[in-house]
Amino acid sequence: NAGVTQTPKFQVLKTGQSMTLQCAQDMNHEYMSWYRQDPGMGLRLIHYSVGAGITDQGEVPNGYNVSRSTTEDFPLRLLSAAPSQTSVYFCASSYGDPYYGYTFGSGTRLTVV
Amino acid sequence: DAKTTQPNSMESNEEEPVHLPCNHSTISGTDYIHWYRQLPSQGPEYVIHGLTSNVNNRMASLAIAEDRKSSTLILHRATLRDAAVYYCILPMNRDDKIIFGKGTRLHILP
Numbered sequence: 398n399a400g401v402t403q404t405p406k407f408q409v410l411k412t413g414q415s416m417t418l419q420c421a422q423d424m425n426h427e428y429m430s431w432y433r434q435d436p437g438m439g440l441r442l443i444h445y446s447v448g449a450g451i452t453d454q455g456e457v458p459n460g461y462n463v464s465r466s467t468t469e470d471f472p473l474r475l476l477s478a479a480p481s482q483t484s485v486y487f488c489a490s491s492y493g494d495p496y497y498g499y500t501f502g503s504g505t506r507l508t509v510v
Numbered sequence: 511d512a513k514t515t516q517p518n519s520m521e522s523n524e525e526e527p528v529h530l531p532c533n534h535s536t537i538s539g540t541d542y543i544h545w546y547r548q549l550p551s552q553g554p555e556y557v558i559h560g561l562t563s564n565v566n567n568r569m570a571s572l573a574i575a576e577d578r579k580s581s582t583l584i585l586h587r588a589t590l591r592d593a594a595v596y597y598c599i600l601p602m603n604r605d606d607k608i609i610f611g612k613g614t615r616l617h618i619l620p
Contacts, residue, residue: 487554
């Protein structure tokens with residue numbers, strides 16, 4: 398089924414560990430974004446990409462790295478996990494035209510202990 | 511960038527229509543109005559969008575004020591499955607970035 402696929406769905410990390418959250422879409426969307434959602438809060442934009450090779454920072458980029466080597470994939474890297482990064486992470490993609498809506502993945506629930 | 515204002519929460523009875531308001535008084539002439547919703551424990555999903563004219567789809571209707579400074583998402587017959595947080599968003603034209611506000615938490619009473 399066409400859509401945005403996020404892996405893993407759940408992850409527990411120890412403080413200081415690194416990991417990569419995977420995001421892939423098969424809709425040939427140019428734009429991809431990462432959001433985090435803390436308990437009871439709204440979504441905040443971490444990083445986004447307007448096409449392969451182009452990324453930019455969102456509202457809360459510190460502690461996260463991204464790269465976009467292909468149109469399909471947009472991984473999010475946590476370099477040294479901290480308890481403050483405990484959150485649910487959502488990836489989204491779109492055609493990059495406000496005429497079209499975004500498609501969101503089902504999320505990765507990350508706990509840093 | 512244009513901002514939106516929504517009530518924090520609303521309640522409605524099951525099987526009745528629901529009107530969710532959104533104010534966007536600083537909207538520009540080319541800003542689309544998008545609505546998303548987030549069901550419990552799920553990612554956001556696109557609901558509907560419009561520019562100037564009222565819009566209908568299988569999920570909802572979007573009524574846009576003539577001056578475009580406000581809009582209303584209409585769920586014609588709410589069900590318990592419509593309980594969610596509804597977000598009114600104006601995507602940024604220069605890069606289609608979408609920034610979420612707090613949205614409106616809709617409670618449906620059986």
